[in-house]
Amino acid sequence: MRPTLPLMIGSIIKYLKEEMNIDAEEKKVKRVLVSLEKKEILHLEQRGDIVSVSLIEENNPIVVKHSIKLLLDFKKKEKKWNGKWFFVFFDVPEIQRKKRNYLRDFLTKLGFYRYQKSVYIFPYECEREVKLIKKIVEGGKYMKYIVAEKIEDEEEAKSFFHLNQITDDRRQFSNSVEIFESRLK
Numbered sequence: 001m002r003p004t005l006p007l008m009i010g011s012i013i014k015y016l017k018e019e020m021n022i023d024a025e026e027k028k029v030k031r032v033l034v035s036l037e038k039k040e041i042l043h044l045e046q047r048g049d050i051v052s053v054s055l056i057e058e059n060n061p062i063v064v065k066h067s068i069k070l071l072l073d074f075k076k077k078e079k080k081w082n083g084k085w086f087f088v089f090f091d092v093p094e095i096q097r098k099k100r101n102y103l104r105d106f107l108t109k110l111g112f113y114r115y116q117k118s119v120y121i122f123p124y125e126c127e128r129e130v131k132l133i134k135k136i137v138e139g140g141k142y143m144k145y146i147v148a149e150k151i152e153d154e155e156e157a158k159s160f161f162h163l164n165q166i167t168d169d170r171r172q173f174s175n176s177v178e179i180f181e182s183r184l185k
Helices: 005-020 026-038 061-078 094-110 127-136 138-142 154-160 163-184
Strands: 042-047 050-055 085-090 113-116 119-122 143-148
Touching: 005 026, 026 042, 085 094, 085 127, 094 113, 094 127, 094 138, 113 154, 127 138, 127 143, 138 143, 154 163
Parallel strands: none
Antiparallel strands: 042 050, 085 119, 085 143, 113 119
């Protein structure tokens, strides 16, 4: 049985506020839920007082794309850069230009830095996410993954990912510790 929309929206807004500390507008939640239900991504069901929202198909490309984006955004927020660069590169044949362009757009939307036309980098380990991309994007079979410790034009990439601030903060902390230790001697 499909739940009444107001009950369901109220439950979702309550969950977002109490469990995730997010204030969500009722109109926006309603619009998103109706859209996801129409696209047959979500299944909404009510049993007594309990409203359940479930994915119809976990491997739906839209769900996987947003899941990958959330994972990569989370890794960026952790800001524990180990100094390594994680490369994704591909060589999609010219005859499949649309797939190649889609792959470029997809990686850009996920937050990768375009290092060259078909070479993208990310500052945090992302091998699992790349494997998922290979499964859901048609041109993914042409993708390769490499880890590098040093790259040319590193400052541009650091700037794109706001890593200069992290490096500066660590350097400043390290200098403060040295000053403190020298005063103790």
